[in-house]
Amino acid sequence: MEQITIAGHAEPVPASGAAVALLEQRLEAARDQRGAEQAEALEVLVGERLGALLEGGMPSIDLATMRSVVDFVETATEEDTASGLSRVLRDLRDKAAQRGLRSMG
Numbered sequence: 001m002e003q004i005t006i007a008g009h010a011e012p013v014p015a016s017g018a019a020v021a022l023l024e025q026r027l028e029a030a031r032d033q034r035g036a037e038q039a040e041a042l043e044v045l046v047g048e049r050l051g052a053l054l055e056g057g058m059p060s061i062d063l064a065t066m067r068s069v070v071d072f073v074e075t076a077t078e079e080d081t082a083s084g085l086s087r088v089l090r091d092l093r094d095k096a097a098q099r100g101l102r103s104m105g
Contacts, residue, residue, distance in 0.1 A: 014061070018062075046069055050069055053065065
């Protein structure tokens, strides 16, 4: 386990090396494609989301959790044109991923 600093948490929290690598990769891609300001905004949103999970009792951040959080945050920042049913299914997939369950679909 590595330590990662999360926005809103005074102390670093344990995270798998793969989760840290994924976050770094996504932030670098955001920086290259959308600019430094958007990458920083993504980092803050991911930190807030991870902070909420940690406050809810999650002891550490694994790859599946990091992937679901980053995907959720990146999707939430895009314009939501999905139908009501699509949004419900997406929300169910996100909740399942947060609980470590296998993704539906």
